[in-house]
Amino acid sequence: MFQHILIPIDGSELSLRAARQGIELARLSQGKVSVIHVIAPFQTIAYMGAILAATEFAYNDEAKANAERYLGDVCALAKEAGVTCESEAVFGEQPYDTIVQAAKNRQCDLIVMGSHGWRGMTRLLLGSETHKVLLRSDVPVLVCH
Numbered sequence: 001m002f003q004h005i006l007i008p009i010d011g012s013e014l015s016l017r018a019a020r021q022g023i024e025l026a027r028l029s030q031g032k033v034s035v036i037h038v039i040a041p042f043q044t045i046a047y048m049g050a051i052l053a054a055t056e057f058a059y060n061d062e063a064k065a066n067a068e069r070y071l072g073d074v075c076a077l078a079k080e081a082g083v084t085c086e087s088e089a090v091f092g093e094q095p096y097d098t099i100v101q102a103a104k105n106r107q108c109d110l111i112v113m114g115s116h117g118w119r120g121m122t123r124l125l126l127g128s129e130t131h132k133v134l135l136r137s138d139v140p141v142l143v144c145h
Contacts, residue, residue, distance in 0.1 A: 001025075002025055002026070002109050003031040003032070004031055004032055004033075004034065004106065004107060005033045005108060005111070006035075006102055006106065006111045007019050007022040007074065008035075008036050008095075008111070008133075009035060010114075011069075012116075014115065014144070014145070015070075015113065015114040016073070016074070018114040018142075019074045019077065021142070022112030022142075023074075023077055023083050025112065026078075026081075027081045027083050031083075032083060032084035033074075033078055033086075034085075034086045034102070034106050035071055035074045035085060036087070036088055036098070037070050037071055037088075038089075038090055038092045038099065039060075039090065041093060042055070042056040071088075071089060090102070096132035097132075099113075099133050099137075100138075103137060103138075104138065110139060110141075110142060111139060111141045112141075112142045113130055113141065114130070114144055114145070115143045115145040116129070116130055
């Protein structure tokens with residue numbers, strides 16, 4: 001079974017459901033989980049530099065606080081299930097790349113993540129980050145919806 005499961009979260013209810021699934025798999029296989037939240041960097045434009053710098057600082061602080069809350073919620077679920085949990089918030093330009101690299105660096109043998117739900121008229125498309133992880137990951141990816 002899987003011994004080290006990576007669980008990317010974005011704070012949505014869907015990612016929390018995926019986290020519960022990943023934690024349960026880890027519990028059943030007596031494995032551990034690593035939880036990651038990727039923070040998109042603040043996008044700036046060259047206009048009124050001092051205001052943008054203050055806005056970027058506020059954005060970074062709020063994004064870090066949200067990340068710690070999301071990570072804390074999932075680690076609490078893991079602790080309740082008796083599963084070892086590591087967590088990290090990371091700034092990354094491309095969330096999918098950060099997720100795939102984290103799985104490699106941590107030697108994870110499974111990624112469990114949310115599908116980002118259905119969208120569009122056809123309701124057949126996966127979220128773009130999930131789709132990119134599926135295409136680029138060297139380890140299996142369990143997509144929860």
